[in-house]
Amino acid sequence: MIEVEHLRKEFKRIIKDPGLSGSIKALFHPKYEIIPAVEDISFQVPAGEVLGFIGPNGAGKSTVIKMLTGILTPTSGTCTINGKNPTADRKKYVKEIGVVFGQRTQLWWDLPLRETYGVLKEIYEVPEERYRERMTMLNEVLEMDSFMASPVRTLSLGQRMRADIAASLLHSPKVLFLDEPTIGLDVVVKNNIRKAIQQINRTEQTTVILTTHDISDIELLCSRIVMVDKGKKVYDGSLETLKNKYGTMRELSFLPEEAQPFSSEAFLKALPLSAADYTFSEENGRMHLRFNSEKMPVKDLLSFTLSHCSAKDIAIREADVEEIIRRLYREGVQPDE
């Protein structure tokens, strides 16, 4: 059970005028600017849930994860994980959690992977038998045999990420924090990692919080999402609800007849939609128009298009989750719940 209440984190940044004189001035009269990276975020995660923590770049996701894992002290507010305060008793607390920061390895750079796990076994005091079982299981799901003997620094990104995930799971943590665990990975490795997360969550009721920019992670793994933007929570609920509520984007695509010249400028100018409600792109002569079907029903748009030009090969597609999220990032959510 994770309880986050009114969490807030401010960073102080020194404001410096450009140039050398600015640097010198800043040395004697430092001026600070307070950046609230996280402002008043509250949510709860029941045990056994997989929570997707999403938001645009710089929203404050990593900052929240850092506070939850105890490596950053909140400016105000509290987070309690299984009744423990992360910063109060760090040594005991980190024994119960697993953490992966996709951007940075938590493993020793020079140690061969096999030795690394041996070390972690000692540090986390995993009994020999349990350790062997665990390694076999992780090895199977994450397919790490081929690089078990290599030093961590020689691993490719995908190999390293799998190694990191395995390391975070070795001691059977109750809670798993994953900050962008699939960043920069190919489809196969992504799949491996998702499988591992799913399996651990199902068989051990491990609570998982993961941040990602890959919407398929969310669709495949998360029963619930929390979205933050500019340090504030903007959405908290299931993916289904989000889809129903905001899934009004549709995409119309068509190929103009060659016989008639088609001008996209003229077409868009005549289009009775405001700029915020559509995006337009052209690809190999094919036009793609994404639009908000609440503002202009599909059939209206269709007849408008057909009256404006003679188009062939017309297709209409439902917006996927990615589209919804993209729109939310751009416009923000109206807090009407």
Next chain:
Amino acid sequence: MNKLLRQYWPFTVAGVQSTLMYSVNILFFSLSEVLYCFVMFYLWQAVFAASGGDSFMGFDMNDMVVYLFMSNATAYLTASAADEMIADEIKDGSISMRLLKPVNFTASILSMDLAGPMVMFFVVFLPMTAGVEIYRGVQCGCVMFDPLHFSLYLVSALIAYLLSFYQNMCFGFLAFYVTNLWGMGILKKILLKFLSGAVIPLAFMPPVLREVLRLLPFSSLSYTPVMLYMGKLSLQESLISFGLQAFWLVAFILFCRLIWKCAIRRLSVQGG
């Protein structure tokens, strides 16, 4: 104890590996230090010649050689890079890796930092000491090496290392507050070298300054072990020196804990 060893040994191994990675650098660095010792040797020879006597404040020229080289060798044994380690890890954010493991922060740094003196003991200290003993053996035509003084020296040097480690930890925690320790680090090194008696034996300093420096923690770092090695301290003086070393060690351990409690709240892990 066994468990502790198994939990922290990997950190030491990692430390030894990274120390050995720079072994060529170490070699050239120690060559330059030996050169420095020779420069100092000729300098002191000139001082002795000018003063017109064979000995100065109880030091003859042979003592001076032993003092110079041994305080240099001691500097290697007691060198701690804990402050740089902390500063680097804060700068690149890898400190999170240490904090996310269920290990004691200071102990994990210590077990890594310990690798330096361990490597230096064999690579620099033993050859240098052998050289010094051969030199003074040849000079007097007898064996000057004293196992008792040597053992006292080793104990004192170990305390000196721990003291140096905890001092550096305290200094390193400053990195939680300021982003760049480099300039301050250099100033600290030079000051320490002078205050610990590594440049001029404290015995040569004006009485008031000498007594003050003797009581301060810095003399425990170099002057005390080297004087023990040379057998220049009476039994009573030795006991007092050990007592002072122990006192400062405990004081810095406590101080270090206090700072850690405040500093950790200030930590901002970069990146991500």
